[in-house]
Amino acid sequence: MSLEDGIFEQRAARVKEIEALGFKPYGKRFDYTHTIPEILAAYGDKTAEELVPPPPAPEAVRVRIAARIQTVRRMGKAAFMHVQQNGAKLQFYIKKDAISEQDYALFNLLDIGDIIGADGYLFRTRTGELSLHVEKLEFLSKILLPMPEKFHGLEDVETRYRQRYLDLISNPESRDVFVTRAKVISSIRRQLEERGFIEVETPMMQTVYGGAAARPFVTHHNTLDVDLYLRIAPELYLKRLIVGGLERVYEINRNFRNEGVSTRHNPEFTMVEFYQAYTDYKGLMDFTEEMLRQIALDSTGGAVVPYGDLQLDFGNVRRLTMREAVVEFWEGDGRPTLDDVRNPEWLLANTHKATPGEALGHLFEVHAEKKLQQPTIIYEFPIEVSPLANNSPDDPAMVDRFEIFVAGMEIGNAYTELNNPMEQRRRFDSQLQMRDRGDDEAHQMDEDYLRAMSFGMPPTGGEGLGIDRLVMLMSNRQSIRDVILFPLLRPEGEIGMADRLRRLDA
RNA sequence: GGGCGCGUAGCUCAACUGGCAGAGCAACUGACUCUUAAUCAGUAGGUUGUAGGUUCGAUUCCUACCGCGCUCACCA
DSSP: OOHHHHHHHHHHHHHHHHHHTTOOSSOOOOOOSOOHHHHHHHHTTOOHHHHSOSSSOTTOOEEEEEEEEEEEEEETTEEEEEEEETTEEEEEEEEGGGSOHHHHHHHHTOOTTOEEEEEEEEEEOTTOOEEEEEEEEEEEEOOOSOOOOTTTOOOOHHHHHHTHHHHHHHOHHHHHHHHHHHHHHHHHHHHHHHTTOEEOOOOSEESSOOSSSOOOOEEEETTTTEEEEEOSOSHHHHHHHHHTTOOEEEEEEEEEOOSOOBTTBOSEEEEEEEEEETOOHHHHHHHHHHHHHHHHHHHHSSSEEEETTEEEETTOOEEEEHHHHHHHHOOSSOOOOHHHHHOHHHHHHTSSOSSHHHHHHHHIIIIIGGGOOSOEEEEEEEGGGOTTBOEETTEEEEEEEEEEEETTEEEEEEEEBOOOHHHHHHHHHHHHHHHHTTOTTSOOOOHHHHHHHTTOOOOEEEEEEEHHHHHHHHHTOSOGGGTSSSOOOOOOOOOOHHHHHHHHHO
């Protein structure tokens, strides 16, 4: 028998002993008076005398707490434990004299990782630590498996992703990441709501997919007997809503793209997309700068955010055209001039791409993208890589579009929406040609979208922000998997837990 | 998909050039009524990711596979 099995069976036996003592080892309501963070906030700076006035102490602070046991230091007939709740920890002091015989028997059956409730009063130990003097114990849930090591926590990356619950229990900094994530999302929501945007939900299963250049996942609906695509973007549906007169809409949810995984890509990822009628991409640039700065403030407390070796300044966003960026960040010999990168022949001669616009986009990715460390807006994109954006009034090769780059990552994409159905039809047709040339990420024809646009779509600005990447920046994480609770992994194979539990019943 | 690296007790890690697979934490027994990575004495715990191969002998060398990480490619 392995050690782990031994602990498992021994603890299962303890469940019965705990029951025999009159406690319910699982599933009992427990109305606590304070969470541990609340206790630390309210009493963290109180002195020993303030907590327990001398001598007999009728006015001591009595509280009732639920928490998970983190460490235990037993010393004969007394013990100290650290327990944690909501990412904060508190010390419990348990003395045989101070609790009932039944509770002391329970205490002797407790394991690190058990969830317990306690009544008692707050005091300071001889060394000055705020602690709970336990007077009554309650049992709330049993741990059967051994906890990770208390000092190092759970380090194994794979286990941290697969068993995120363990990661969250044993690594406070991992918990902090997801708290930051929640702050980023609520900051975005609040800012959009304040500006009159309403939140909507559009289909994630679509018969025609679009709104981005990507390959989709395919699934199947049985009774309708149709294949459906998991959406690669909500864009085309949100713009249908703009046609319908929902003039400021946003959606925060998942997109699915059937591509490789990396430190910056997970096949399902979260975006916020928002659309505002009667504005354009310049209006969105101003809004975006404000929003990024506010997200940084709301989630980290400052506009300057540490990221690896960098200090990212979200209070100061640079703006460059794509052509300027290619010229400025050109690597190696033969740096082009602005006239070169405007010249279709030069562009085609310097890449293997089929069109000047794809060529410019490629040169930008190769030379400039990873050098954009501080928050930077890149604007004026080639028409060929922007099938849904409106033409620039003064340059037929370009569209009114920008992207935001931080730490070499694209975190946002916005443009003045194309609202002319005749031009949109031509763009779809040229996407179909790219598809015929073997580009399986080019857009499909979406006739209902053309129909919607034919009812008249107001001039509109639209934008998408990658939430996961934003959270990476705000929480100083280098891998997208660190900011997604359950990132996609290959299946792990036999776990054997059901069998183990089955044996306990036998 | 290519390249590089990693996989040893529940967890965190050792094991020299191929020569008895070890420690700390966790667990168990005992001592201890203000400890804090508690301490002290003792006990138990291993298919070294899997399957082959080389060898008198493999955690160590070789091959394949599985899983994870980094990186390049692909990709917003």
